[in-house]
Amino acid sequence: MLTLPIVGQLVWTGLASASFSCLFAVAFALVLKVNHVWNFAQAGMMVVAYAAASVGVRELHLPLPVATLGAVVVAVAFAIGVEAFGFSVLRRRQSPVLTFFIFALVLSELCTFLAELIFGTEPTTLVDTLVTPVRLIGGVAVSEWDQAAVATSVLMIAGLALFLRFSRQGQHMVAVADNPALAELYGISRDASFRLAIALAAIFVSVGVVLLGTKVATAPSAALQQFLIISVVATVLAGIGQVFGAALAASLLGVAQGLSILVISASWQPLLIDVMMILTVLACPRGVGAAINALLARRIPVRR
Amino acid sequence: MLASLGAQLGVLQVIANLQVTGGPSGLGGMPALVHGDAGRRVAVLVLCVLVAVITGLLAFVMRGGYGRMVVAMRDDEEALLALGRNTRRLKITLFAAGSGLAGLAGGLYVHTFQYVTPSQFDITASTAMLTMVVVGGTATILGPVLGAAILTLLPQAITFLDMPVSIAGPLQGVLYTLLVLAFLFLRPRGLMGARGSTLAAWSRPAA
Numbered sequence: 001m002l003t004l005p006i007v008g009q010l011v012w013t014g015l016a017s018a019s020f021s022c023l024f025a026v027a028f029a030l031v032l033k034v035n036h037v038w039n040f041a042q043a044g045m046m047v048v049a050y051a052a053a054s055v056g057v058r059e060l061h062l063p064l065p066v067a068t069l070g071a072v073v074v075a076v077a078f079a080i081g082v083e084a085f086g087f088s089v090l091r092r093r094q095s096p097v098l099t100f101f102i103f104a105l106v107l108s109e110l111c112t113f114l115a116e117l118i119f120g121t122e123p124t125t126l127v128d129t130l131v132t133p134v135r136l137i138g139g140v141a142v143s144e145w146d147q148a149a150v151a152t153s154v155l156m157i158a159g160l161a162l163f164l165r166f167s168r169q170g171q172h173m174v175a176v177a178d179n180p181a182l183a184e185l186y187g188i189s190r191d192a193s194f195r196l197a198i199a200l201a202a203i204f205v206s207v208g209v210v211l212l213g214t215k216v217a218t219a220p221s222a223a224l225q226q227f228l229i230i231s232v233v234a235t236v237l238a239g240i241g242q243v244f245g246a247a248l249a250a251s252l253l254g255v256a257q258g259l260s261i262l263v264i265s266a267s268w269q270p271l272l273i274d275v276m277m278i279l280t281v282l283a284c285p286r287g288v289g290a291a292i293n294a295l296l297a298r299r300i301p302v303r304r
Numbered sequence: 305m306l307a308s309l310g311a312q313l314g315v316l317q318v319i320a321n322l323q324v325t326g327g328p329s330g331l332g333g334m335p336a337l338v339h340g341d342a343g344r345r346v347a348v349l350v351l352c353v354l355v356a357v358i359t360g361l362l363a364f365v366m367r368g369g370y371g372r373m374v375v376a377m378r379d380d381e382e383a384l385l386a387l388g389r390n391t392r393r394l395k396i397t398l399f400a401a402g403s404g405l406a407g408l409a410g411g412l413y414v415h416t417f418q419y420v421t422p423s424q425f426d427i428t429a430s431t432a433m434l435t436m437v438v439v440g441g442t443a444t445i446l447g448p449v450l451g452a453a454i455l456t457l458l459p460q461a462i463t464f465l466d467m468p469v470s471i472a473g474p475l476q477g478v479l480y481t482l483l484v485l486a487f488l489f490l491r492p493r494g495l496m497g498a499r500g501s502t503l504a505a506w507s508r509p510a511a
Contacts, residue, residue: 089489099488101305102438105431106484113477120470225426229313236306267321274314281307 002262005139010258016146017215018254019153022247023208024227025234026157027201029246032235034177034197038097040104041082042205042231044111046223049075049206050126050213051115057126064126064210072206079202082107083195108224115220123222126213149211156207157247160200164243173197177241226270233277239287249288312430320422330421334414351412355449358405363445374398378443432480439487441494450495458483 024042031039052074056067086107090100132144164170175183176193184190212218212227231246234253238245253276257269264272280288320328365371373394376384381391414420432455440451459476467475487494 093492095492098434099438099492102431102434103485103488105427106435106481106488109428109431110478110481110485113474113481117471117474117478121474224428232306232309268317271314271317271321274310274317277310278307278314281310 007259008138008140010261011255012140012142012146014255014258015251016143016149017258018251019149020208020211020215021227021230021234021250021254022153023156023204023211024231025238025246025250026160026243027204027208028228028231029235029238029241029243030160030204031198031201033241033243034173035083035087035194036177036180037087037100038104038232039198039201040101040228041086041107042104042201043108043224043228044082044104045075045079045202045205046209046227047108047111047115047220048078049202050209050218050220050223051119053126053206053210053213054119054124064214067126068207068210071210072203075202075206076199079198080195083198087198088191088194105224108228112220112224119220121219121221123217123219124213125217126210130215130217145215149215152207152211153247156204157244160204161244163200169193169196229277230273233273233280236277236280237288242287245287309427309430312425313427316422316426326421328422330419330424332419334418334420336415336418347416354412359445359449366445435484439484439494441496444494444496447494447496454495455480455483 024046027045028039028042031037031042049071053067053071056062056070057064060067062070082104086103087100090103130145134141134143136142164174172183172188173193173196175186175188176190180190183193209218209223230250230253234246234250235242237249237253253273257272260269260272319325325331366374373384373389376387377389377391377394385391436451436455437448438451439455440449441447459479462472462475462479465472491497
């Protein structure tokens with residue numbers, strides 16, 4: 001029987017489980033906004049970060065926060081390498097979008113195959129137990145993991161918003177995102193902004209995979225086949241350039257997936273994501289967020 | 305591109321959830337096209353002849369007026385529209401023709417390997433086909449054929465090393481992706497593309 005606590009539980013679980021998806025979506029949307037690249041190499045970044053965290057926890061027996069820091073360092077180095085030796089070379093050669101897409105996707109596959117070669121194909125976790133203490137709040141079970149995941153995501157996204165709004169480097173990134181050529185005329189280094197954007201994306205991805213690895217067992221291939229697609233769909237839903245819209249879209253997707261269990265079986269749920277992507281691309285190619293903005297602009301008269 | 309990616313993933317999800325298609329395990333026990341070693345040699349010969357015939361047919365079509373129209377649309381769609389040509393119908397026709405060829409290839413694939421699962425045709429399969437075209441040379445007829453041959457045969461070389469499957473599989477994937485990345489940066493126009501692509505292409509802009 002459907003009761004408020006049950007619906008509340010599904011909403012909360014969906015929201016909490018979407019915390020790492022939010023971080024992945026923000027990372028993807030940020031690189032798309034600033035670097036103007038559909039960063040399908042993000043799956044490779046996820047694999048590299050997860051591998052680094054896994055080595056830190058399982059082989060070096062480091063505490064999880066330290067292993068996370070190690071994962072961040074490795075992922076940032078990888079990301080900057082991808083931008084400096086990959087995307088910037090293709091940009092200099094004025095390569096078509098398809099070449100960027102193929103490079104990014106093939107690089108992700110290379111990372112996945114290397115991870116499978118070194119670590120095997122079996123799903124693994126970063127912790128020995130996935131169960132954390134739970135308490136009831138208003139009839140909704142809230143675990144310690146849920147709280148940590150949601151708090152981490154909110155803090156990181158808020159931190160990014162403040163960084164983009166108030167810091168010089170953040171403002172440079174926004175300028176480069178809007179008009180790279182004009183930004184360069186004002187003395188802003190376009191390449192530095194590109195590298196900073198992808199480095200920030202790597203930080204979000206690293207924290208996201210650590211959250212993921214403490215929640216579910218993950219195989220190397222899951223990054224490309226599952227989590228990257230959610231990031232792409234959230235970005236498409238929000239619209240190009242809407243970094244925080246992508247986080248909201250990822251949260252809503254998580255909640256929608258949680259609630260859809262009431263009407264469709266778990267095996268059909270991935271289809272929900274794919275259908276949303278197709279419908280958004282066909283009906284609102286600039287994103288649902290942009291469509292809503294355009295609608296509001298037409299409805300709300302401009303005061304002269 | 306995103307819509308086609310979503311369509312591919314969506315169709316795979318539907319196939320993986322239907323009983324008639326065998327669900328996620330797929331369908332097995334397909335009748336083989338041929339039996340025995342001699343039959344296999346004949347099958348390889350027939351497949352090679354089929355590839356040659358289809359490639360020849362494509363080359364013949366592209367050399368004619370229809371091919372010139374296709375090239376014109378690739379170079380400047382608006383100019384072709386201005387000449388009164390129906391570019392929408394042309395795109396649909398080309399997409400349908402490509403899909404038909406893919407369907408033929410799929411049928412031959414299934415009856416060669418005698419089983420089919422949805423996981424065989426995920427995003428990595430799409431990437432593989434795309435990379436074969438890019439490595440061979442886009443906007444060429446023979447390029448994709450050559451790219452497919454090279455990217456399929458070269459990683460198979462490690463099968464002679466007699467390694468366990470758990471190592472051979474990912475290692476083939478590593479070799480494949482490294483090959484593609486090497487071609488992407490060292491020979492960006494592909495094997496059949498413009499000549500003169502060398503390490504210098506790393507730094508000079510594409511013409």
